[in-house]
Amino acid sequence: xVSPQFRHLLLKLGLPEERLLVxxxxxxxxxxxxxxxxxxxxxxxxxxxRRGTVVFENGEAVIGFPHIKRIxxxxxxxxxxxxxRPFYVEEKVDGYxxxxxxxxxxxxxxxxxxFVCPFTTERIGDFVDFEFFKDYPDLVLAGEVxxxxxPYIVEGPPYVKEDIGFFLFDIQExxxxxxxxxxxxxxxxxxxxxxxxxxxxxxxxSRLDELYDLIGRLSREKREGIVMxxxxxxxxxxxATPYANINDLKIGSHVFRDLPHGYFMGRIERLAFxxxxxxxxxxxxEEYAKALGKALxxxxxxxxxxxAHGGEVEETFTVRVKGIGTAHRMVTHFERLGxxxxxxxxxxxxxxxxxxxxxxxxxxxxxxxRELWNGLAFVD
Numbered sequence: 422x423v424s425p426q427f428r429h430l431l432l433k434l435g436l437p438e439e440r441l442l443v444x445x446x447x448x449x450x451x452x453x454x455x456x457x458x459x460x461x462x463x464x465x466x467x468x469x470x471r472r473g474t475v476v477f478e479n480g481e482a483v484i485g486f487p488h489i490k491r492i493x494x495x496x497x498x499x500x501x502x503x504x505x506r507p508f509y510v511e512e513k514v515d516g517y518x519x520x521x522x523x524x525x526x527x528x529x530x531x532x533x534x535x536f537v538c539p540f541t542t543e544r545i546g547d548f549v550d551f552e553f554f555k556d557y558p559d560l561v562l563a564g565e566v567x568x569x570x571x572p573y574i575v576e577g578p579p580y581v582k583e584d585i586g587f588f589l590f591d592i593q594e595x596x597x598x599x600x601x602x603x604x605x606x607x608x609x610x611x612x613x614x615x616x617x618x619x620x621x622x623x624x625x626x627s628r629l630d631e632l633y634d635l636i637g638r639l640s641r642e643k644r645e646g647i648v649m650x651x652x653x654x655x656x657x658x659x660x661a662t663p664y665a666n667i668n669d670l671k672i673g674s675h676v677f678r679d680l681p682h683g684y685f686m687g688r689i690e691r692l693a694f695x696x697x698x699x700x701x702x703x704x705x706x707e708e709y710a711k712a713l714g715k716a717l718x719x720x721x722x723x724x725x726x727x728x729a730h731g732g733e734v735e736e737t738f739t740v741r742v743k744g745i746g747t748a749h750r751m752v753t754h755f756e757r758l759g760x761x762x763x764x765x766x767x768x769x770x771x772x773x774x775x776x777x778x779x780x781x782x783x784x785x786x787x788x789x790x791r792e793l794w795n796g797l798a799f800v801d
Contacts, residue, residue, distance in 0.1 A: 423452045427461050430480050440467050455537035458524055462535030471598070473535045477524050483561055484598030486518055486533055486591075489648060489657045493694040495633070499626055499649070502658045508649045509603050510632065512619040513659055514588045515578050515645040516567025521545055522595065523554035530566075536757070539750035540572050543743055548587035553613045560601075563591035565618065570776075572740045572751060575672050579643045584741055588618045590648070600654035621647070633699075640664040663709065666692040667716045675720035676734055678786035689713070728790040734783040737765075741774040748777045755781075 422445055423431070431441055431450075444450040449465035463474040463485060473485030492498025499508075519541050520531045528551055530541035549562060568577040568585035577585070589610050592601045601609070610617045624632060632647075639646065640662035648659045666688040673680050673688075696709060724734050742748055748764060755762045766778040 423450060423461055426478065427452060427459075427476065430476055430478075431461070433480070434470070434476065434482060436467055436470065453536070455529065455539075455542075456527070458527060458529065458537070460537075464534075469598075473531075473533050475531055475535045479525065481522075481524060482596050483520055483522050483531060484593070484596070485535065486520060486563060487598070489659045491691075492658045492660055493691050494698055495636070495660055496629055496698065498658060498660070499629065499632075502656055503626070503649065503651065505626055506651065507623050507625045508651050508656070510621040510624050510635070511590060511648050511650065512588075512621070512639070512644060513646040513648045513661070514565040514567050514590075514618050515574065515576065515665065516565040516571060516585075516588070517573045519545075519564060519566055519587075520593075521549060521562040521564070523551075523558055528554060536754065539747050539754055540740060540742065541566055543747045544585065544741075545587065549615055550613045553609070553615065557609075559595045561593045561595055562589055562615065563593060564589040570738075570740050572738055572779075575736055575738070576668070578645070587616055589615050590618045591654070602654060603650055603652050618648075623652075624649070636660070636662055643668070661688075661691055663692055663695050666695075667709075667712050670713065671716035671720055674717050675724055675736070676783050676786055677721045677724065678789045679734070679783045685717070724786075725790055725794065728787055729794050734786040734790065736781045736783075737778065738781065739776060739778050741770070741776055743774060745775060748775070748779075751777075 428441065432438060441450070444463075444465060444467060447465070449467070450461055450463055452459070452461050454460070459478040461476050463470055463472055466472045466485070469484070470482070471485030471487060474482060476482045490502075492502065518533045519538065522529055522531065528542070528545065528549075529537050530545050532538050532541075553560075553562070565588045566585055567574065567588065568581035568583070570584050571577060589606070592606045592609060593599060607617070607620070609615075621635060636647065641664070643664050644662060645665040646659060646661040648657060650657045669688050670685060673684055692709065692713065696706060701709065728734060740751075745767065748767065752762060752764065761782045761784060762779050763782060764777060764779045768776040768778075770776055
């Protein structure tokens with residue numbers, strides 16, 4: 422149940438009372454708090470209030486970030502989504518999605534699920550000039566946080582050698598979630614020195630061969646893919662490189678028993694469509710097939726060996742924080758997400774930052790592998 426204050430705000434935003442009751446009944450809306458800022462987050466969508474929407478106690482709403490549709494056949498996908506109209510092509514950065522917003526006197530970073538992330542909120546000032554929010558308090562910066570020292574993603578883009586970076590890919594209005602046109606976003610980002618995802622320019626269907634070349638280059642450079650956007654941001658589509666599909670399988674296979682089979686099948690499917698569209702055969706096809714097999718099997722076998730010798734399925738992360746308290750708030754944050762983590766080491770870097778090393782443990786995956794290794798019989 423949400424408090425009367427938030428009930429009034431949600432009804433004022435146009436959420437029907439009967440829908441509000443349903444959301445409350447199944448836990449689809451949750452009241453929360455971060456450092457004195459109270460808010461509700463939507464775990465389910467309700468009309469124009471998408472999953473991940475956050476409504477603050479001052480009445481301001483940050484709409485949940487939309488899922489961008491994916492295409493797996495580049496030529497026909499472009500025809501279908503954009504037809505003959507032009508579209509911008511930008512890098513799809515391998516990281517985690519955040520929305521940065523000013524609420525009262527605080528600048529907060531919201532995860533896709535609508536949580537205020539303690540780590541990103543503390544660090545976002547290293548990348549974003551808060552003067553932007555003084556001039557545009559009703560806008561939301563949407564971007565990707567990526568790098569080898571991320572608390573959520575095991576790897577990052579190859580050009581972030583240490584720590585993390587923030588890469589802007591959208592600017593939206595509070596309350597509506599409407600995106601600014603691409604060129605307007607570029608202009609504001611440049612004016613305030615906000616880092617952006619790399620833009621490869623304006624394309625259309627006639628430049629398909631150049632787009633194939635770009636995908637090939639990004640794959641060789643171990644980058645995730647592209648997002649195509651109409652100038653008014655009304656139409657968007659994303660496309661992953663073959664490298665990203667195989668690398669995702671390698672990362673996911675390490676925790677194979679903890680992920681849905683759809684995670685693996687989706688990436689195998691994307692790779693298969695790429696090979697079919699490019700008509701790859703012979704030695705080049707064999708190289709992809711070998712890489713796919715290794716990505717699926719090697720990390721999974723390594724996890725089995727680890728558990729068989731008394732260990733656990735786990736991943737190690739390293740992050741930099743400005744205060745020890747942030748590390749402890751992150752533990753609480755992960756616990757609320759249902760994630761088990763153990764802090765392994767805290768190191769003073771003597772430059773205003775602390776390096777925190779922690780492990781994410783997968784107890785259910787560990788238990789399943791251990792039981793199977795010990796001879797569990799089951800019906801499949």
